[in-house]
Amino acid sequence: MNPGLEHYLVVSALLFCLGLVGVVLRRNLLVIYMSLELMLNAANLALVAASRFVGNLDGQVMVFFVVTVAAAEVAVGLALIVALYRRRQTAHVEDLTTLRL
């Protein structure tokens, strides 16, 4: 059986939901971060698959951009987490509620 577009998209959706669940449920900032990456890559998978099956390279070009931006984001995000940890001695989201009124 040849995998079709639906298969890829289902896998992509599963990955995305896993990532989302991770973001919403996990408490550690680093894990949340990794879950975010998972969601990005789910999207990448959907883009590549669609590009492949539609026969158009636009989606793959888009993926390059996403990967690039994600790399930059990781650099900034990790730096922020490290800085935060140094200041607060914690990387748990429950402790980071200063935005609250």
Place this chain on the structure above:
Amino acid sequence: MNAFLTWLVLLAPAGAAVVITLTALRRPATAARWSIGAILVAFAASLVLFRAGATGETAVVWLDLPGLRVDFGLRLDPLSLLMLLVVTGVGSAIHIYSWGYMRGDPGLPRYFAGLSLFSFAMLGIVLATNLLQLFVFWELVGVSSYLLIGFWYERPAAADAAKKAFLTNRVGDFGFLLGIILVWSVLGTLNLAELSAKLRAAPPAWGAAATAAGLLVFCGAVGKSAQFPLHVWLPDAMEGPTPVSALIHAATMVAAGVYLLCRLFFLLNAPALEVIAWTGGLTALLAALLALQQNDIKRILAYSTLSQLGYMVMAVGLSGAGGHPAPAMYHLTTHAFFKALLFLAAGAVIHALHHEQDIWKMGGLARKLPVTFWTFLAGTLALCGAPPFSGFFSKDTILTLAWEREHYALLALGVGVAALTAFYMFRLVLVAFTGPAKSQAPDHAHEAPPVMTVPLVALAVPTLLAGFWGIDRGYARQYGAEAAAAHGWAAHLFEPFAHAPMAAWGGLLAAAAGFVAAWTLYRRAVSDPLPGLLGAPARWLRDRLYFDELYAALIAATQDLLARVVAAVDRWVLAAGLVRGTAGVFELTGRLLRHVHTGNLQTYALLLAAGAVVLLWWTLAR
């Protein structure tokens, strides 16, 4: 007609007012020359026009709107020609007299500018060709009366009186304006000649609006001519300089109301005329009663003016459909002569006594001020309707009119008022001019300078003779009626007694009775015996039957009510509803939304995801 001369009559006083205001506000002599010169020019031009018997109309287009065309024009007919002579003639005497009376007043140029403006406004009313133009000048009369009554504006009483006159007139003018709008909406034109022609051609075109329009127009006259219930401003207008009182009471302002009724006589139908007649009659009676217990020389004259205006308005009302109001105009004319004379003479008295106006502080002035006394007596006799003075003839035509219309109630009222008139006028004369001096003031009195006495004498001539000049026939011509002239002076003098003996003898005997009563009571009186005889009613009359208090209370109550309503609207609708309501809605929303902000990152993420899902569902599922 000679258009140039007619424009000159109207514009000479206007020009004088402008020139004085622009260039002569610090030069009294120049200002007086301009003002007096202008009114004399207007008088001369009026005389020329009158001699030529010029009639006609000249106009320039002022407003041209779809459905409404308003000219600015001048209209000469028998009515306006005679009225021009009255306004400019009496006005001239008053202007010249003012130069003596007001000498040395620091505001003299302002005074003369106001006087010229007043004359201009009144001449505009007289000459107007259409209702809108008439209304504009009508309001201008109101403004200039305000300026002149409040001439000594630093005195609170004068400022209040000016405001009172202006505001009371506004009430009447509001009705007048409504009447003009009604006339225009029903008949489609404001031009007097067209209106009259239209109504003559097809009276039913008027329909049900006739009475309403007539009464609304009458509202204007009630305000200007100070009829009950808007009579309260006129006595207070005495706060102005005495020549201004003379001008307001004789030639301008109050005459405008009666003139308006005669001018628009074709608009008035039988029910409206009935109301007018009774309003006039009641005003005449009320004012005559109030005059009995006044002690201020000018106030007595003011109430007598009210009373005589009541006669005139009554005469208009009695003319009835098919008749003509020439008697009203006749009485207006003779009244203008003798009332101006009385006021100017009263001014001479006040001048001589250094602004003492209480008649109970005068006395024995006849010897000190002979010219003033004799002219004042002439005016009094004319006012009381003693033959052969002009007032006898004009009052007699009014009483005769009531007799002929078989309106006996108003005839009796008119006769009664004649008795009261003689009583209060001779009370004034006997107390002020004869008998013992009642204070130190009369001892130092001295006759006024010629610039003041000459106008007095000049006005005394028509006061005595105007009854023989056929003025009533001149006015009758306006309404297409030709009355036969009596032959010879003697015949003219006795004609009223032959024509309508009841009216003539009634009026004459009533006046005689009033005189006898005044003679017995006041010949030697040093204080008023009437309060002792009448008791409380005399006090009510002295307090002017509490009309001012009533109006003050009414106005205060209305004002309070309005203020309350406005305050409630402000407090509950504007402040509570709109201002605090808006703020409250936002605050409440904020308070509610605040709970969404937990500060928890993951809640935000969940909400974000949920939002994205909702949006996806929204866009894809539909």
